[in-house]
Amino acid sequence: MEKETRRITIDQVAEALGVSKTTVSRAISGKGRIGAATRQRVLDYIEKCDYKPNIIARGLAQSKTFNICVVMPEDYHLSDLSFFQRALVGIQQFAGEMDYDILLCIGKEEECTGLARILTNRKVDGVILLRTYRKDRQIELLQGEGIPFVAVGDTDYKGVYQVDHDQRTACRELTKHLLSRDSADVALLGGRESLMITRTRLEGFCDACRECGREVPEELICLNLESRQAVDLIVENVLNKKVRGMICMDDVICNWALQKLRQERRKIPRDVWIASFYNSWVLENSDPSVTALSFDARELGKEACRKLFCLMDQDEVPQRTILPYRMVLRESTGDIFR
Amino acid sequence: MEKETRRITIDQVAEALGVSKTTVSRAISGKGRIGAATRQRVLDYIEKCDYKPNIIARGLAQSKTFNICVVMPEDYHLSDLSFFQRALVGIQQFAGEMDYDILLCIGKEEECTGLARILTNRKVDGVILLRTYRKDRQIELLQGEGIPFVAVGDTDYKGVYQVDHDQRTACRELTKHLLSRDSADVALLGGRESLMITRTRLEGFCDACRECGREVPEELICLNLESRQAVDLIVENVLNKKVRGMICMDDVICNWALQKLRQERRKIPRDVWIASFYNSWVLENSDPSVTALSFDARELGKEACRKLFCLMDQDEVPQRTILPYRMVLRESTGDIFR
DNA sequence: CTGAAAGCGCTTACAG
C-alpha cells in the first residue's frame, strides 16, 4: 500500500501562481470580486496539479461539516429493510449533489446515544429521521439542540418539518375498496403501536369504516404483531370471525399471513381477500399476486433531503410534505384474474 | 426551534481557569505532563460548564476525521439486506466506542463515484468494504489512494486486509453432508458470478465433490440467478436431472426455489433436499424448516472494524481473519423430523 | 480587483 502522501495545499497553489491564497480561495468558491483572467489562471493551475481543497478545513472556517446524519431503525425484520435502503439511496443521491455525505446512525426506538454523540460532537449540519415514534426521544433531543432536521413520518410534536407518503389516505382508500364490495368486515394486521406509521395507517382504516357507514371493528384491529407465531394466532382468530379480508400493514406480516392461510387451506381471493402495504420484493411474484400500496421510497428520501437542505439554508419551506402513493390491485383481492 | 447557540471553546475554559489552553488540552487528552491537581481542576470545570471539544477542529490539528466509510451494496433483493444491516450495527458499535462515526456509501458494483468523492474530500480515516468483486474498482481505488481499508470477503488483489466467515469450508461441509448420504448429485443455485462470495462458495462446493470422489457436476451449477423467473426455470431444469438436493447460496433464492418446488408438488425432504446459506428471517419458521448455514454478521462487522482500527493505528495485524460458522440441520435435508 | 491579517478551535513541538 502506498504511503499516504500529504496533499497540496492552498498555500502552495498561491505561491506557485504568485498570488495570495485569498485569491485562490475566491477563484474556487466564486465568492468575492476577482478578475476573470486571474480566476481562469488559478482554475487552470488547480486542474493541472490536481489540487483538492481540504473540506475539513473549509468546514472549520465556515462552521459546517458537509455531513448530514440519517437515523435508521435497527429492526431486523419487522419492517421491510429495503424500504429504508431505498430511501437512503435517494438521500445519498441528493446529498451527494450538494457535496454532502451521510453519517449513518442505526438505533433502536428507546435508545439514541448514537445520535446524541453525533450531535454533541457537532459532526453534522442536519438530521433526517427515517421513522417517527409516538414518544420520540430523537425529536426531543433534536429540538433541544436546535439543529435542523426532517422527519419521515407523522408526529405530534410541534414545529417538526416532515415528509411522508400519504399513508393515511392510502390505507383509507384500500380499506374502502374492500368494504365497498362486501358487507362482511375487514381485519387490520399491523406492527408496533409505538410507531407513528402504525397509528397513521390505523387512522386511515378507521376513516374508511366510518365513511362506509360502519362501526370500527375493534376486535379486528390486531396490532403489535412482531413474530410469525403472533401472526398465525391472529389469522386463526380472525378467520373464526367470518372476515372477508385482511389488510396487512407490512409485507412481512402479509407474507406470514399468506402462508398461514395456505396452511389452513383457505383460497385467496375466494375465501378471503388479502392486501398489503408496500409493494416490496417480499411479495414479488407471489401466487396469487397481492394487492398492495406502492410507495416510492427513493423519491421520499430525496424529498426529505431536499427539505433538509432548505432548512439548513434557512429557506422557507412548508412544514409538511405529502407524497402520492399508488394502489396496485391484483388477484389477492379478486381484482384481477388470470 | 431554539437558535443554535455557539459552543464554549477551549479558550474560554482556559481563561476562566487562568491557565493556558495548552494545559486544558493536556488535561483532556491525557497526553503530556500535567500536575494532577491542575488536571482535576480543569476536568471538574469542564464537567460543570459542559464543555465539549470541537471534534472537527481537533481533527484538523491531528489530521484525522474520526470517521470511517462503510461501502454497502445497492442491491435491492438479491442478497439478504439484513445481513449487511447487522454488519453495520456491529461496525457502528465498535466504531462508536472509539468515538468514530460511519460515513455510509451505498453503491453499485460498477460505480464508485461516491467512494471516490469521499476519498478525495478526505472525509474518512479508513474504509470497510462490505462486499468484494472479481474485478473490484473499489479496491483499486483504495489501493491507489493508500488509505487503510478492510474488505469483508475474499479477494485476489494482493495486500488487502480482509475478514470473512469461512464460507468456503461452510459450503464444502454442507455439500459433503448431502453427498455423503446419497449417490445422486446435488445442484448449486447461486447469484452473480462477479461477486467474490459466489466464487468462494462455488469453490467449497467443488472441494466437496472432489473429496467425495465425484466429478464436479458442471450442468448442476447454476449461477447468476437474479430473478424469480430464472430460479423457476432452473428448478424445473434441475428436477429433470434426477437431483437429490439443491444448495442455495442465498435465502432469497432458496425461498423462491421452495415455492417453485411446492408448486411442482415435490415433497421436501422426501423427493428433494434443500439447504440455504445464511439463516435469515426470510426462511424463519419456514415449513419445512430449512437447513442453513448460520453466520454472525454483527460479529463480522465488529471484527472488520477492529482490524481497520489496528491498521489506522499502524498496528500489526494478520492479513486474513476467518470467522467460524454454524451449520444448522433441519427438516429440509431430512436431518430432523417433527 | 487583490492581499495581509485575523479567525475557525484545536494540538504539539519547543522552551523554560
Next chain:
DNA sequence: CTGAAAGCGCTTACAG
C-alpha cells in the same frame, strides 16, 4: 509541570 507560539488548511471582513 506549564505556557507562548506556530501550525492544521481553509475563509472572510477589512483596507487599499
